[in-house]
Amino acid sequence: MATRTQSRSSSSNRSSTGNRRGNPGNAGNPNQPRKADGEFTSRSNSRSRGSDRSAFSWGEGAGPILGAALAGAAIGFAANYGRKALMQGMQAAAGDWDEILATEHDMALAIFDKMLATDQSQTFKRKMLLMKLTHALDKHAHQEEMVVYPALREANEAVDADHLEGEHGYIKTFIYELNEMGADSPNWLEKVREFRQLVSSHAHMEEEEVFPRFKQDLTDEQNARITSLVNRDGFWMA
Ligand SMILES: [Fe+2]
Numbered sequence: 157m158a159t160r161t162q163s164r165s166s167s168s169n170r171s172s173t174g175n176r177r178g179n180p181g182n183a184g185n186p187n188q189p190r191k192a193d194g195e196f197t198s199r200s201n202s203r204s205r206g207s208d209r210s211a212f213s214w215g216e217g218a219g220p221i222l223g224a225a226l227a228g229a230a231i232g233f234a235a236n237y238g239r240k241a242l243m244q245g246m247q248a249a250a251g252d253w254d255e256i257l258a259t260e261h262d263m264a265l266a267i268f269d270k271m272l273a274t275d276q277s278q279t280f281k282r283k284m285l286l287m288k289l290t291h292a293l294d295k296h297a298h299q300e301e302m303v304v305y306p307a308l309r310e311a312n313e314a315v316d317a318d319h320l321e322g323e324h325g326y327i328k329t330f331i332y333e334l335n336e337m338g339a340d341s342p343n344w345l346e347k348v349r350e351f352r353q354l355v356s357s358h359a360h361m362e363e364e365e366v367f368p369r370f371k372q373d374l375t376d377e378q379n380a381r382i383t384s385l386v387n388r389d390g391f392w393m394a
């Protein structure tokens with residue numbers, strides 16, 4: 157998001173810099189001949205003539221369409237931002253970083269249980285649940301890989317951090333395999349069961365061994381900082 161914002165502002169800076177340098181463009185210079193309006197409106201006349209038309213120039217009547225598109229985009233952005241804020245609020249209410257992550261483990265395991273309760277005819281439901289699980293695990297892994305595991309390595313816990321991050325790779329492999337095999341495959345439930353076992357043992361190692369050992373040596377400030385970073389990362393991934 158930041159990159160897009162930066163590129164927007166840098167492009168507007170470039171444009172305003174050009175104006176300050178005294179390059180008002182064709183429209184502002186009465187000595188330059190102007191093309192007739194009709195030349196830009198009859199696109200079918202010639203391909204070559206169409207090619208000198210900027211992709212960013214708009215014909216008459218495009219204003220209301222552009223305005224509606226921008227308004228739609230603004231509404232979509234506001235709705236998405238509101239949804240993210242709601243998700244973050246829910247997450248912040250969950251407590252410290254390790255409690256947030258443990259709650260997410262429970263949520264992922266609950267999705268697995270719904271998947272295991274389906275039968276071979278419920279392909280649509282299986283696909284929807286797999287999408288939901290993929291999003292939940294993706295967001296969760298991002299928070300751990302961008303915040304918690306780097307903090308573990310800083311605290312000389314690199315072996316555990318590397319082991320856990322390696323398991324995230326096998327979690328992605330299960331998602332890949334499930335997508336490839338199709339929701340009506342006779343092996344689908346067996347694959348989901350194996351997948352759940354990996355996520356469950358991975359979560360158990362984090363919750364019962366690695367995170368408590370790491371947390372007990374953190375100062376209150378360090379603990380609060382990691383919670384804040386996990387919340388921030390979760391906000392953008394929500
Ligand atoms: Fe993990």
Ligand SMILES: [Fe+2]
Nearest residue numbers: 257300359362
């Ligand atoms: Fe985790």
